[in-house]
Amino acid sequence: MKNYRKLIVLLLIFPFLACENEPVGEIGYTTDYILVDSELYHLMKRVAEPESGEGISCIQFNYSFPIFVFDGNQEFLRVEGVNNNEEFIFLLENLEEDESISLSYPMSGTTTSGEWIEINTNSELKEAIENCLKEEIISNCNQTLCELQCAWVITAFSNTTFEGAYFRNNADGTFNLYHTTNVYFGTWTTYFIEDQLYLNMHFIDDGVVAEAFNFEWELDYTSDEFMTLTAEGQTLSIGIDCELPCFEENYTQCEIEGSEGTANFALQQYVLCFGYNYGNSANHPLEFSFYETLENAQTGSNQISSTSYNNIENPQTIYFKSLDMQTGTTTGFGSFNIEAIPCN
Template structure:
């Protein structure tokens, strides 16, 4: 999600100390209020706007013009080093590698020319803190409003979440002006679907007309976290799951990881499966790009973890039990990471 906001481009007026990068240079006359303590609120916000600003936040509120010089102090406010920062990645690395009891400093004033021609200045840590907080609040408000629009449109389907049982994988919420129809397997329930802002955070209150295990699972006030343009994460205490938005009929094509085929006439309980035929549904449920993902199939989880004894996914496979778990090694070709999921293949009498 990209949002056009007025960027505050920061020109830092630096004090030249004629020292090499990271070279300790001794004392400097500075007050504690002029420094930024490691893990303070201002420090954490600086790290936040520096951490992949073009990807993690819809806008960078404070955009540093590099290079800049940062000063590092110990607990006695003795200047330990100056560090020349060349880009956001190096700034984040610098911030993440400071000792917990250290502090840092930027030379003020920070000035910039705004689009209307006026000059804007930040003169101390307090003004920097207020500016960053105001920008982050604006960013979060925009995210919340976009998320609110997202929540109240189209169909939502419970997605796959790693490391949980995924009992309701493929369950569908069909929202309609504050009410919802919930479907899972052959069960149809109705209830309310209410959004509310609590201290700037978007919450979704789900209340299904069910006092059984379904209601026990879903009937809570959920904190909403925006993941991407069609996905949000709902969290209540230590419980969390992901839902994906579908604005076409594809949501009905793939509901879970159970795949059925008619058993062979001469061999009851055995059917022919070609796993490549299930690539669309598996990638659709996982919300991954098939062009950058490799799916490898195995009969055992151990083989999937070790990447041994793979099943040829483009050839016919005969199941070894009527209800059989097959394990998939999901490989991300972009970063060489992988994880394992299981699917269920079923040989059905037809």
């Protein structure tokens, strides 16, 4: 994997201030033109609109500075001083389609590591903004993927076996895959190679999970709510789910019509609320099973359904045990409460 130096320009200093009656020749502009609707033109607009949906906030212009405007033949028209983001956006949005602008170079700035850099051309400015944008995308993407109060559900997958399974981040930065009553432990990392964003998955498994997920996925980060990944001819779509049953006192479901105090529970849905690696020091995959009494859990007898269970008390305590799927040993016991509630 190619390593990229983290380059986020926090401050751009334009060394020339334009006065209304100052001769253009004394200010000096470059013939490195920025065309209206060019890629750099739109990048600069995004920097000047950091609060918009497409804004770039990891780089900032230091005002005031001059903008030189040229006609369709790149003949000089005028120089305009801009003093803030609003004035810069107004100028950019009111240029004619065939017009272009020019900046005064060099520009100077600092990176997050404190390194002082100098920008001398449009291509260097474009590169600085793009590097900044890549870091911002990775940061935003990771913040979204690692939201502790939410999980990511597989909405569509070439391997249909895992549709409906969940990914969830742990406080230490690792990730779990929750599939039926099984939990798999692993990591995923986002990074750019050239202009492509990737997500590398690695779950600790030597079976079907590793075969399905342990790839370098191309990540299409289109929003904070939905992402698409592709690798080895497979397509994986995930959507965020922040309506988890983990933050209430009891795991609740609506009463069955005509059966007050009784509801149907898919107990396996509560597995993703059990925490990081319940009793598992080796990070081997775990399998959970459910019981009506602690004694049954300890003896492994009278196991109840994980997908469709009607409560016999309300509220009711459900007991579970976890099994190391690699060694076959029991790693722990626990319990949680379920409750049938009336719903409109």
